[in-house]
Amino acid sequence: MSGGNPRPDLIDKKSTLKAQALEKSSLWPALTRNHQEGxxxxxxxxxxxxxxxxxxxxxxxxxxxxxxxxxxxxxxxxxxxxxxxxxxxxxxxxxxxxxxxxxxxxxxxxxxxxxxxxxxxxxxxxxxxxxxxxxxxxxxxxxxxxxxxxxxxxxxxxxxxxx
Incomplete structure (x- = not known):
């Protein structure tokens, strides 16, 4: 329902390590906020x-x-x-x-x-x-x-x- 990472450029498109780090970062909640939330x-x-x-x-x-x-x-x-x-x-x-x-x-x-x-x-x-x-x-x-x-x-x- 939310479509995953909207900014693949932040993880060099497919870098697993960068994707894992991004998910744990303070950027993640804002990046992945679903426009249907609430x-x-x-x-x-x-x-x-x-x-x-x-x-x-x-x-x-x-x-x-x-x-x-x-x-x-x-x-x-x-x-x-x-x-x-x-x-x-x-x-x-x-x-x-x-x-x-x-x-x-x-x-x-x-x-x-x-x-x-x-x-x-x-x-x-x-x-x-x-x-x-x-x-x-x-x-x-x-x-x-x-x-x-x-x-x-x-x-x-x-x-x-x-x-």
């Missing part, structure tokens, strides 16, 4: 958990060696929103706020083919849309309570006045 992000994920591509035991039908995959060992443990956890943490370590309440998941299209499980199909599923509406409401409440990010609003006004 802002908020939210993620809404929806999915069909394999749709019609799972067999009765929960394995992908296409697998030829079914014994090599135990569906009980799926990484999300019924909490499918975790599919985005690395993105959420990347934001957080870049100074972008992602409150726990603002990344969620809705089950939709369960048992249907991918071709019959697109975003417009989700709009016909009340439970999925209730989850989406609750996520939008939570985001609106968060942004309203948070207000403008100090320093960013002024910087944006300055950038707009120079263009």
């Amino acid at each position: 802002r908020s992000a939210a993620f809404f994920r929806y999915g069909n958990e394999g749709g019609n591509e799972r067999d009765a035991e929960g394995r992908p039908r296409i697998l030829s060696q079914k014994a090599w995959f135990d569906p009980a060992e799926e990484p999300y443990g019924g909490e499918e929103r975790r599919a985005y956890q690395s993105l959420v943490w990347q934001c957080r370590y870049s100074g972008i706020e992602v409150p726990d309440a603002l990344w969620s998941h809705a089950r939709t299209g369960i048992g249907r083919a991918y071709a019959d499980d697109q975003a417009d199909d989700m709009a016909r599923e009340a439970a999925a849309m209730d989850g989406f509406d609750a996520w939008v409401d939570a985001f609106v409440r968060h942004v309203a309570a948070k207000g403008p990010v100090p320093g960013i609003e002024e910087a944006e006004r300055g950038a707009q006045s120079t263009t």
Whole structure:
């Protein structure tokens, strides 16, 4: 989310030793400040958990060696929103706020083919849309309570006045 070293000239482009020294220097925080720092992000994920591509035991039908995959060992443990956890943490370590309440998941299209499980199909599923509406409401409440990010609003006004 923040793109690394914005000044490769300070490390002779690829010098590992110079890059390590720069990261430990007093210049580093200012050099790597993310322009999105202090802002908020939210993620809404929806999915069909394999749709019609799972067999009765929960394995992908296409697998030829079914014994090599135990569906009980799926990484999300019924909490499918975790599919985005690395993105959420990347934001957080870049100074972008992602409150726990603002990344969620809705089950939709369960048992249907991918071709019959697109975003417009989700709009016909009340439970999925209730989850989406609750996520939008939570985001609106968060942004309203948070207000403008100090320093960013002024910087944006300055950038707009120079263009």
